[in-house]
Structures are given as structure tokens and as C-alpha cells.
Amino acid sequence: MTNRLLLLFALLGLALTAAGQSAVSSGRLELLPAFPSKFVPPRSVEVWLPEGYVAGQRYPVLYMHDGQNLFDPKAASYGMAWEVDSVLARLNQAGQTRPCIVVGISNTSRRFQEYTPAKPYAALPAATRARLELERSGPPLSDDYLRFVVQELKPYIDQHYRTRPRRADTFIAGSSMGGLISLYALLEYPRVFGGAACLSTHWPLSLKENRPDFTTAMLAYLHQTLPRRRKPRLYFDYGTTTLDARYEPHQLRVDSLLQAHGYDAPYRLTRKYVGAAHNETAWKRRFAVPATFLLAPRQPVHQDTGNHPRKRQ
Incomplete structure (x- = not known):
């Protein structure tokens, strides 16, 4: 079968978008199965539309990684979900956030590679890269993953849904490795994303060691970009138990650099959750905080000359 035919079948799958494939307590969930890409393998994308989604209104958009863990516990990897729909519905009802569209991007078997920031990784000492390669099956693929998000998925979402596509209304979020790729996305595409939420950011990169090497590389990259x-x-x-117990010294270093660059309130918020573990249940409990931080009504809007998916040179 030719690549052209494969793409046609993938597009047919998009045309047959099904609503409500997963259970949500509020709003409507639409499934985009096997979303095609020339940069990464196809994957499922779920689009959550808030209660009262109407043709006469446009909405900010929150792109989120590990999409299968966001809405329905039955579909989640570990039987736990963030239940983003119920959290946002409650915040919207209380007037604490603007109604928004959430785009959940499912991960694949290449998650670790796609979520590893490529440029800081390339700056690591050779010995560190050699140790990390024992935990992964290949080099970072994050640049291609972000091209998929920015050049293919976002244009589709903006064309088919009533979005507010400009930078001030476009956000990205994730946890653990998803926190790393969210930060990297914002820095690689500063004209596209106006904010990022990085929960339990996995600064050490390794699952076996808690070394400072990757954080040091990220700090140099942050300073430049x-x-x-x-x-x-x-x-x-960050929390203080399980894998999250490793993160505080790394996060303090990152916060210090951000503060030196003028990233204090209202541009930055860092929270420590004593006793919180590294799992979807913990992230569900505190998701309201980053959601409010990014989507609060009357948040400062900076002048924007347009939303061009152009990568930083």
C-alpha cells in the first residue's frame, strides 16, 4: 500500500471523528483517531469542548501531553486520570478560568524520546549521554514531535474548532517528562505558546540516577532562549514523595535563574506540595492551580503581531 493511500485512510479516520468516545462529566469529548503526520507516527488526539460550546464564541486552547490520562480513568495508563473536564467545569462555573478547549495528545512507545528536549540533551557530556542511552532506545525526537504539534495539529484544531489562535490564548502543559517537553515547546516556539504548565518536571531525565547534568544543560539553554x-x-x-522527592534541588536552581531574568509574578509560579506523589491522582488534585494561572479571566495580554508557527533560529 502506498504512503498516499495510507494518508488517505488516516484522513478518512479524521473525517469519521466520533464524539464521546471516553466518559466525561461535563462538556463534549471528540476523538481524532490515528492523526496523520509526516514528522511522527500517527496517534490518537482527544479534543474536549467545554459545556456551552457555541458557534458564536471563540476559546483559548490548552494542549496537553499524555492525552490518554486526562479524562477517563478507564482509558488511562494506570487506571487514574486527571479528570480535566470536571476540574475545568468547576473552575469555569466559579468564574476562576475562561472556558477553553483542551487538546489531549496521546503518547506512544517513543514517549521518552519525543519528550526529551533535544538541544539541551545534545549539550550533555558524552559520558552522561552514554548512561542515558542505556535507558532509551534512540536519540531525542522532540524537535519532530513539536513540528507535529505546531505545524500539523494546531492548524487542524484552529481550522475545525472555534479557537482563539493567537499566542496570548495558546498554552501547553504536561507532567514529568511532559513538563520538560512543555517548557521546551514554549522556548522553541515563543510566538506560538503564551504559557506552559510543568507539573513534577523530571529534571534528572534519568530514572536510575538523580544527577545535576541535565538540569545544568537546561539552565544554559534557558539562559540563551x-x-x-x-x-x-x-x-x-513538585511533590516530596516517590519520584517527586528528587526534584526540589533542581527546581530551586531553575527558579533562581528565572528570577534573575525577571520571571517573578505574574510571569512565574512555583508550588511545592508536601506529601504529594508522582502520579495522575496527585496531578488531578492540583491541576486547578496551573489552570487558573494560565486561564484566569483578565490576565495580562501583551501586544502580538501574529501567531506564526516559526521556530526560534
């Missing part, structure tokens, strides 16, 4: 003008919003948090 952080926007000095039209600052985005950055949210970070």
Missing part, C-alpha cells in the same frame, strides 16, 4: 520581552507565563510544581 528565555524571552526578554513579551514574557510567557511559566508554572512549575
Whole structure:
């Protein structure tokens, strides 16, 4: 079968988008199965539309990684979900956030490679890369993953849903490795994303060691790429048990650099959750905090010359 035919079948799958494939307590969930890409393998994408989604209104968009863990516990990897729909519905009802569209991007077997920031990784000492390669099956693939998100998925979402496509209304979020790729996305595409939420950011990169090497590489990358003008919003948090127990010294280093670059309130918020573990239940309990930080009504809007998916050179 030719690649052209494969793409046609994939597009047919998109045309047959099914609503409500997973259980949600509020709003409507639409499934985009096997979303095609020339950069990464196809994957499922779920689009959550808030209660009262109407043709006469446009909505900000929150892109989220590990999409299968966001809505329905029955579909989640470990039987736990963030239940983003119920959290956002409650916040919307209380007037604490603007109604938004959530785009959940499912991960694949290449998750670790796709979520590893490629440029800081390339700057690691050779010995560190050699140790990390024992835990992965290949080099970082994050640049291609972000091309998929920015050049293929976002244009589709903006064309088929009533979005507010500009930078000030486009956000990205994830946990653990998803926190790393969310930060990397914002820095690689500063004209596309106006804010990122990085929950339990996995700064050590390794699952076996808690070394400072990757954090040091990220700090150098941050120093070079952080926007000095039209600052985005950055949210970070971490718990104190299980894998999260490793993160505090890394996060303190990152916070210190951000502060030196003028990233204090309202541009940055870092929270420590004593006793919180590294799992979807913990992230569900505190998701309201980053959601409010990014989507609060009357948040500062900076002048924008357009939403061009152009990568930082």
C-alpha cells in the first residue's frame, strides 16, 4: 500500500471523528483517531469542548501531553486520570478560568524520546549521554514531535474548532517528562505558546540516577532562549514523595535563574506540595492551580503581531 493511500485512510479516520468516545462529566469529548503526520507516527488526539460550546464564541486552547490520562480513568495508563473536564467545569462555573478547549495528545512507545528536549540533551557530556542511552532506545525526537504539534495539529484544531489562535490564548502543559517537553515547546516556539504548565518536571531525565547534568544543560539553554520581552507565563510544581522527592534541588536552581531574568509574578509560579506523589491522582488534585494561572479571566495580554508557527533560529 502506498504512503498516499495510507494518508488517505488516516484522513478518512479524521473525517469519521466520533464524539464521546471516553466518559466525561461535563462538556463534549471528540476523538481524532490515528492523526496523520509526516514528522511522527500517527496517534490518537482527544479534543474536549467545554459545556456551552457555541458557534458564536471563540476559546483559548490548552494542549496537553499524555492525552490518554486526562479524562477517563478507564482509558488511562494506570487506571487514574486527571479528570480535566470536571476540574475545568468547576473552575469555569466559579468564574476562576475562561472556558477553553483542551487538546489531549496521546503518547506512544517513543514517549521518552519525543519528550526529551533535544538541544539541551545534545549539550550533555558524552559520558552522561552514554548512561542515558542505556535507558532509551534512540536519540531525542522532540524537535519532530513539536513540528507535529505546531505545524500539523494546531492548524487542524484552529481550522475545525472555534479557537482563539493567537499566542496570548495558546498554552501547553504536561507532567514529568511532559513538563520538560512543555517548557521546551514554549522556548522553541515563543510566538506560538503564551504559557506552559510543568507539573513534577523530571529534571534528572534519568530514572536510575538523580544527577545535576541535565538540569545544568537546561539552565544554559534557558539562559540563551528565555524571552526578554513579551514574557510567557511559566508554572512549575513538585511533590516530596516517590519520584517527586528528587526534584526540589533542581527546581530551586531553575527558579533562581528565572528570577534573575525577571520571571517573578505574574510571569512565574512555583508550588511545592508536601506529601504529594508522582502520579495522575496527585496531578488531578492540583491541576486547578496551573489552570487558573494560565486561564484566569483578565490576565495580562501583551501586544502580538501574529501567531506564526516559526521556530526560534
